[in-house]
Amino acid sequence: MTGLVAMITGAALVALGSGLPYLSRTDRYVKPALWAQILGTTVMGAWGAAVFAGVGTLGVPFRDSFDPAVGVDPLSGFFLLTLAIVTVPALGFALGTLPGSRGARSLSALTGAFVLAMTGVLVARDVTTFLAFWELMTILPATAILVSHHGRSARHDVYVYLATTHLGGVGVWVALLALARFHALGDPSALAGRAEALQIAIGLAALIGFGTKAGLMPLHAWLPRAHPIAPSHFSALMSGMMIKVAIYGLIRFTLGWPARSAALLGVALLALGLLSCLGGVLYALIQHELKRLLAFHSVENVGIIALGLGVAFILNANGDHLWAALALAAALLHTMNHAVFKGLLFLGAGSFHNAVGKLDLDHLGGLLRRMPWTGGAFLIGSMAIAGLPPFNGFASEWLTLEALLHGATDTPLRTALPTLIALAGLAGTAALAVLCFTKVVGLVLLGPPRREACATAQESSRPVLAGLVALATLCVVLGCIPGILVARLVSLAPGSPVRLPMTSGIDITGTGSFPAAALLAFLVAGGALLVLLRSRRSAAPAPVWTCGQPVEAPLRWTSAAFTKPLRLLMEPVLKPERSVAIERNGVLVESVAYESHTPHLFDTLLYRPVVRAALAWATFLRRVQSGSLRAYIATLLGLVIALLALARLGLMR
Amino acid sequence: MTPDVWLSTLVELAAGTAAAPLLPGIIQAVKARLQGRPGPSPLQPYRELNRLWHKSTVDPEGSGAVYRLAPPLATVALLAAVVIVPATSFEEVSPLGHDVLVVVGLLALARFSLAVAAWDTGSGFALMGASRDLTFAVLVEGMLLAVVALVALPSHSTDLGTLMATTSGLAGWGGALRWCALGAFGLVVLAETGRQPIDNPDTHLELTMIHEGPLLEYAGRDLAMLQWSAAARHWIMLVLTVEIFLPHARGALLQLLSLLIGLPLWCVLLALIETWQAKMRLLAVPRLLGAGTAIALAGFVTWFIGARP
Incomplete structure (x- = not known):
């Protein structure tokens, strides 16, 4: 009972922190709002830690029904603790930097809402709640990026983020609804009696869905675009926690997977992980x-x-x-x-x-x-x-x-x-x-x-x-x-x-x-002892040895x-592109320009063809959207007949 | 923890610390003989350490705390590794354990501290050496872990005491596994100790240095610590070679005996390789290390196909 009260209080505090900034037209309530969020997150994290340490679970276990339910078990508790560990310093950062900056009110409110959404995913105990918070967790960072950036490139990056995670997110929906269908949401070992192909299909759907959100290659295209342009405390939350919530989902729904298909899924995970x-x-x-x-x-x-x-x-x-x-x-x-x-x-x-x-x-x-x-x-x-x-x-x-x-x-x-x-x-x-x-x-x-x-x-x-x-x-x-x-x-x-x-x-x-x-x-004591041994350190300052050449700025070492x-x-793998342009005046070289660039091969070799194919397909489909009523009626009629045929054959129940 | 454990750990530490500089000394002396020079005595590294200990140090302009803390940090990491690799006390449990993966981590820590010190000075030559060293480390660490998996196949353990016990005797030398492990680890030894054909420890030609590069700015006691660290790398790698990758007996005395014979023999072998092989072109090294990884993988597959008990 105490735990339930603590969790509700914590969530209420964070919710309060999300609403508070809007009480004033100035940034007056931004700081109190962030403090409320810090307090609320700490309370939820502390109780998560307690459940993880073994004081007993809260609420109900994960169930197959669609009625809303919440609860905290040790796995959720561990992730709630992790959430608090990342969120509290991130909120401290917001406290030090947000007040007075552009969009401070919206950003502080969005931070609280984002924390709540992640908490919601972690404590959800049924499909509906889980998926609702899951989608919310995807949309809120996109909003935060758009609040802090107005440029065209930022909009494009947000578009890529939403498109990739939603397309990949289909996998989550498919996997969860299929697991619910076979009453295996709470415990996937219930799948043991089903065909191996079915187990593998559901497992792969979960892998693609959660893998996209976790940023596993080659489904990562959104991650290096969205994380850098978000406000820094949002980046910390996204990289530190949001992708971990996807890991939570993967563990939650595959823990205790039937042994028959587990080895294959394990090798698939190893391959994606190594890549x-x-x-x-x-x-x-x-x-x-x-x-x-x-x-x-x-x-x-x-x-x-x-x-x-x-x-x-x-x-x-x-x-x-x-x-x-x-x-x-x-x-x-x-x-x-x-x-x-x-x-x-x-x-x-x-x-x-x-x-x-x-x-x-x-x-x-x-x-x-x-x-x-x-x-x-x-x-x-x-x-x-x-x-x-x-x-x-x-x-x-x-x-x-x-x-x-x-x-x-x-x-x-x-x-x-x-x-x-x-x-x-x-x-x-x-x-x-x-x-x-x-x-x-x-x-x-x-x-x-x-x-x-x-x-x-x-x-x-x-x-x-x-x-x-x-x-x-x-x-x-x-x-x-x-x-x-x-x-x-x-x-x-x-x-x-x-x-x-x-x-x-x-x-x-x-x-x-x-x-x-x-x-x-050993390292601390030994290191200290060595520093002491070196005690009489009469160091003479001297210029760095550069063969006597003065080091000018262009000669300094760079990242490249x-x-x-x-x-x-790694040239065969990375395929960098180089170009050297030499300008000559007669035999004299006037200037040399060198340019090197390493393309992101996943973009050029994987995503671009897919996008092109999708656009071509869309162009083709546009013919159906001709505006002709007869064409629409024919399509619908065909669809109904096909569904009836499927039902007649017993393929749909 | 009993007093025995502390005593054996101290003996371990003292033996490793004192004996390590002898190994590069022997290599230098034998190499000079093979090249027809009288050469220095095998004790020359001790004299150099003594000389450096009494000289003052130098701080390059603009360098800061990282440059000053790097030598003690690298040295203490190597000291910990010396304790963990059991040369005399393999049956005791040291307070630092006997785990080979921890040794790999400590070697990486030493490498990192020297490389960031190179950045602190901003010296081009130091950075050149550091970037090459870290690049090769990528391949070496991959290969090293594959070799560790290879020798851990029978016991599933990364504990060096267990590994020494399960690899003792002549059993297993009929199969390909042990030979592959020895071959691949031999390459790891060459790379980690910075010997030819991968690196030349005697060169001070700026453009060819790898391990020596980040040491360029150091002097006095700092340099003494770093030179001892380089010697300690020889100690760790060669002790592992003799006690795990070569045929060896089991039991405290026999093991000590095999070390006393094995270590100098390996130093002679390294000197031979150095005399006979020129330093490789930089970009040829990855191919050599890749071949080592392939050998390890091949050995791994033979275990599953061939004679498995």
């Missing part, structure tokens, strides 16, 4: 704009989550319930970790944007010195997303790697080989992420300022900093105690309960061990220069 991992990080590497780069990294991290889920499917089909549970825990742990560091990075990018303007990577630099707190938090977030110990990204990648290793060594060859390739691919992805974030840290935080604005940048305001520092602390804390979360997460898996000891590190008998807290202690070896290596 997203490698593709996401490769395209992130060649971006020149910070927020766009971060958006591509979201694709990569969703891929890592998909790898964990895929191998959970495979291990489940193989009857290895312990490791299936651990693989699921790895995916969920990475979901929370990615929410933390991606929220941090997007809010950090937003702070830089507020301080210096455009976020073109080649024209930043030196921001760690000017903005030590924001820069320090951003550095920690970068190390966490690059999967470096002792931060949280390493913990979940470690567990995902372990799960993949088990999938590769303990299942038949037809699943083991794809899993091994995924394992090597994930290791390569981690190294690519290190390369990418070395570049980001170097170009944004270090070196000399490359633009006037960077030399005079001011540190962010207090509420923004509070959020950033809190998230950076979480990167360390979650990296230090992954074992406690994992011990709880494995119990979410269906079937016989798996019990793990509640230790700070992850230690599973018969496989590797990751003593997180000891490692952190740092990734050049990799682009050369």
Whole structure:
């Protein structure tokens, strides 16, 4: 009962926060509204955490009927907690930046509504409520983008976002309605008696529907367009949480999938996940704009989550319930970790944007010195997303790697080989992420300022900093105690309960061990000792060695220069376009112009033909819309006859 | 945690720290002999570390905290890896565990800290080396994980103690799996230690440096730490080679003996390769590493097709 009251109070507070700004024609109520939202989200997150920790579920379990119902079980509770962890700092960012800016009232109201919509999806316990909030969750960020941007290109990007997610979203509708039809919404194992083809069809529909929203490649086209142009706290919410709600949906409706078709779906998830991992990080590497780069990294991290889920499917089909549970825990742990560091990075990018303007990577630099707190938090977030110990990204990648290793060594060859390739691919992805974030840290935080604005940048305001520092602390804390979360997460898996000891590190008998807290202690203590040993540091300043040449601005290393070896290596995959124009005057070379551009191959090779085909089809269909009454009547008549024929044959019930 | 565990961990740490510089020293000395030069003594790295320890450091203009913190961070990551890779205490449980994936993470941490330090100085040569190092690391890490999966096939474990136990003896050398694992890991060793034909640790020609590049600006104690780190990479990789990827016996004394014989032998082999092979063109390296990954995958498939117990 307390829980129900807490959840309703929290939701009411957020709702209040969404309505409050409109009470005045000025921005007077924007701050109180955001505070109300912070409070409400905290209450809901706290209760979500309590349910996740095991105080007992609220409301009803997911059911097949269409009557509205809500409830919170440990899985929803975990995602509510994650939602609060991302949302509260994002709202803090809004608190520091929104008042006084353009569209502050609408944006603060939309933020609250967006949080409510995501909460709605997480607590829905029937198809109607779920789908209603699901669609709302798609539309609200689009509105927020249109409120803050008026340009033609922004409108086009929003159009692409809505078109892609709605087309892909059909998969969600198909999968959910089909599951409801077979009374398998709450528990897909009810599908076990049905034909294998049917199971696979429903599973693939769910994969396409939720995968589109999660940003899995090749269904990701909207993500790198929509995330960078949204207001920064919305970007943090979208990348940190909205795509995770899609992961929630995928887990909610496929947990306990019948073993017969699970292996195939697992391999499909591995394939999509690996493509997203490698593709996401490769395209992130060649971006020149910070927020766009971060958006591509979201694709990569969703891929890592998909790898964990895929191998959970495979291990489940193989009857290895312990490791299936651990693989699921790895995916969920990475979901929370990615929410933390991606929220941090997007809010950090937003702070830089507020301080210096455009976020073109080649024209930043030196921001760690000017903005030590924001820069320090951003550095920690970068190390966490690059999967470096002792931060949280390493913990979940470690567990995902372990799960993949088990999938590769303990299942038949037809699943083991794809899993091994995924394992090597994930290791390569981690190294690519290190390369990418070395570049980001170097170009944004270090070196000399490359633009006037960077030399005079001011540190962010207090509420923004509070959020950033809190998230950076979480990167360390979650990296230090992954074992406690994992011990709880494995119990979410269906079937016989798996019990793990509640230790700070992850230690599973018969496989590797990751003593997180000891490692952190060793690195901190050892590092401090080495700094002390180096004590008498009488450093002489000297110019950087450049063979005696003065370093002018055009000679400085750029984003493109740092990734050049990799682009050369990946030339057959990325297919960059280069053009060199040499202007001669007689034999003298007057000027040389070099231009290089890497096209997004998914756009040119996949989406463009599809769009062209769709337009051609539409042109053809336009003939039907001739305005001639007889043609319409003939079409309708044909349709009715066809339906009657189907009914007669017993194909429709 | 018993006092025994702490003692064995300390022994582990001390042995690794003290012995690591000897390995590149032996390689240098043997290489000089093979090339007909008298060459330095195998103890030369110790003398250099001692000399550097008493020199003052240099801070390039415009560099900041990241440049100053990089050497201790890289060194402590390598120290942790030395503790985790068991050379003397493989049957004890170290407080840092014995997990090979953690070692991979720590090596990446060391690599990252040096690369961001290169960005902090803005030195073109350091950045050139760092970007090449990180690019090769992509292929090496992929290959390394495939090799780890290969040796983990019988035991499903990434615990180094378990791996050493399951790979001991001569069983399995009749099949292709162990040979493939050894071949692929040999390439990992060459890449991770930065030896020819992938990188030349002796060069200071700016345009060809890979691992040495980010070290260019450092001096004094900073450089001493980084040179020890480079030696520690040799230690970690060669200990793994001898105790997992080559035929070895089980048991504390025998294992220690195999290390005492195996490590110098491998140093000689590396020196031989260095004498006989020129440094590769930069863009030929990925092909070599790709071949290594293919070998690992082939070994993996043979396990499923061939003799599975």
